[in-house]
Amino acid sequence: MELQLALYDNESLKAKRSVVKRVIHRCRHTFNVAAAEVEDQDSTDRATIGVVAIGNDRRFVTSTLDKVEDFVERLAIAEILEAPKLIETY
Secondary structure (H helix, E strand, C coil): CEEEEECCCCCCHHHHHHHHHHHHHHHHHHHCCEEEEEECCCCCCEEEEEEECCCCCHHHHHHHHHHHHHHHHHHCCCEEEECCCCCCCC
């Protein structure tokens, strides 16, 4: 999943990094997913965070990503603009 976030009232990269680190840390520890900032590193008002969940059940992975999206929205420290999901099967 690619979480595209809007960061309002953010005037520096340092403040942005603080918000991004909080979101990533909480998602990792709450849902046992991998997460990292993947785009918009030099932008102060946007952040793109990639979130990955691995499992042997497609419904479980989809459910986990949906819960992560809801969790980030409830944190209310950034607005989710888009959250496209791509589920791959191997």
